[in-house]
Amino acid sequence: MSSPAAFLAVTDLRGRRPAPAELEAALPRAELDVEAAAQAVRPVVEDVAARGAAAVLEASERFDGVRPPHLRVPPAELQRALDELDPAVREALETSAERVRAVDSAHTRPSDAVQVVPGGTVTQRWVPMRRVGLYVPGGRAVLPSSVVMNVVPAQVAGVEQIVVASPPQQEHGGLPHPTILAACALLGVNEVIAAGGAQAIALLAHGAEDLGDGAGLERVDLVTGPGNVYVAAAKRLVRGVVGIDAEAGPTEIAILADGQAEAAFVAADLISQAEHDPLAASVLVTDAADLVEAVERELAAQVPQAPHRERIEQALRGPQSGVVLVDDVEQGLAVVNAYGAEHLEIQTAEAEDVAARVTNAGAVFVGPYSPVSLGDYAAGSNHVLPTGGTSRFSSGLGVQTFLRGIHEIRYDKTALEASRGAATVLAEAEGLPSHGRAVDVRFDKHPARPSSRKASLSTPF
Structure with a gap:
């Protein structure tokens, strides 16, 4: 179907209904060895x-x-950086924060x-x-939007103290990027x-007596935020000392599309996530072979124009990206649910109904x-999301990341x-009779206890 110069390798599942484990193994996935990075x-x-x-x-x-x-x-x-910030960027950050705050408040x-x-x-x-300690990366891209995505939900939740860590930049005198x-x-x-990197995560988790300015850093209760594999590995190592949001891997997008999808849109969206990192995953799931060919033509036209070509x-x-051909949208749904993408686009007929499933x-x-x-940037949703299929058991960052539920029993x-019968019977069944006795x-009918005054009079000293 595709020429040797095609951007996306094709996995053809048409006419097959693989078992869940077989399906998961057949899908493109980034190879990320967090355990090796942890060592x-x-x-x-x-x-x-x-x-x-x-x-x-x-380490820095x-x-x-x-x-x-x-x-x-x-x-x-901090104030100087804000004073010198491009007004257009400031306005965009304010818009982003306002929208995230509106969603989180609800x-x-x-x-x-x-x-x-x-x-x-x-x-x-x-x-x-x-x-809480919020990590903001500073590698291939400067991400002030990640400041918004981490800070605003914490503020809405009512977090008392917020610490942000971001890598020092050589070109900015050892400070994080001004933006x-x-x-x-x-x-x-x-x-x-x-x-x-890992040293920032460790510092947030363990604190320090003196940061070099005569004042210490108190450890945090929770560390959140995206980062590379070494940040994910450091989070794994400090989990239990502090809470973490997730061990985030490279970004990923899956697009479930049918023959009605606009190839230029699909290609642009695949490119947008590939721009993040050479390990980023861009996956198209479709029942339309013609769309695959059209998307390849669009990639051939759009990629050379991209600054990060x-x-x-x-x-x-890379092996983490590709096309998965399916018989129909129904099978496509099974594929994207098995994949569990960080970002999933639905570009099909009846997109609302498909998305609901x-x-x-x-x-x-x-x-x-x-x-x-x-x-x-600007939808109001959060962009700190589970990767690597972990959406099967975890959620994106939000106000509830920063909240704990406490039961009060009265x-x-x-x-x-x-309730006495149920409690005492279960206590006996579990071999814990003192639980039932409590x-x-x-x-029990207790004899009247002496008052504290009578007890004090009987004391011989």
């Missing part, structure tokens, strides 16, 4: 835990080629009480994390750390005018008595 960064994480700022500075010099003069960015630098959860029996209630109370600093200042974040070509031609995806973009790029004596004792 590589373990010495860095342990060194930061032991030596704090000194270890971070040494080794990996980022710069030794920041201050790990903690001075407030004056997703907060009030406390709710359930009366289980008369006089007995269980209330779920939602409590924000006290202190990152400006975005932090715009959102009112005043604790920003010039550290990247080499990176895009490498991603599109998606069960595994970080975010679903419905119809030809809902491109993933919109979600990256039973009066009548309610406890109504209920029964509340219904």
Whole structure:
């Protein structure tokens, strides 16, 4: 079907109905060995835990080629970056933050009480994390939008203390990129750390007695944010010391399209995610062979015009990208649900109905005018999403990432008595009779206890 110069390898599932495990194995997927990366960064994480700022500075010099003069960015630098920010970029960041805030505000959860029996209630109370560390990458691309996507949900949740970490930049005197600093200042974040990679994650998780300015850094309760495989590996190593959002891998897009899809749109969207990283995954799932040929023609026309052509070509031609040919949209749905893409576009007839049947995806973009790029910046949704098929059991970043549910149990004596039988029987069945006794004792007839005054009079001293 495709010429040797085709960008996307083709997996043809037409006429086949592979079992779930076989289907998953047949799909394109990025090869990401987080465990190997974890072994590589373990010495860095342990060194930061032991030596704090000194270890971070040494790692920054080794990996980022710069030794920041201050790990903690001075407030004056944050304000200067905001003052010098391009007004158009500021307006765009404000629009993005306003939209994310509107969506997240609608997703907060009030406390709710359930009366289980008369006089007995269980209330779920939602409590924000006290202190969180938000990681913003600074590698191939500068991502001030990631500041918005991390900070705004935390603020809506009511997080008390927010720390942002971003890699020091050699060309900016060892500070994070000015646009990152400006975005932090715009959102009112005043604790920003010039550290990247595994050393930044370790610093957030373990804290430090002195960052070099005479003040320490208190460890956080939760670390969130995207990053490369070494950031993901460091998150794996500190999980349990702190909470993490996810071990994010390279970005990925899957597009479920039929013969009605516009090839130029499909190609542009595949390119947009390939632009991120040579390991980025761009996958087209379709029942239309003609569309595949049209998309290849569009890629041939559009890729050479892209500023990051080499990176895009490498991603599109990598084993993590490709076309999956299916018999019909129904089979296509089974494929995309097995794939569980970070970003899933639905460009088919009856797109709304098809999207409603998606069960595994970080975010679903419905119809030809809902491109993933919109979600990256200005849709109001969050772009920190599960990758590598982990959408089967996890969700994207949002206000609830920063909330914890606490049950409050309130039973009066009548309610406890109504529950006494079930509690004591189960306690006996589990061989834990003292559990049952802790209920029964509340219904024993105790002799009147002496008052504290009489007890004090009988004391011989």
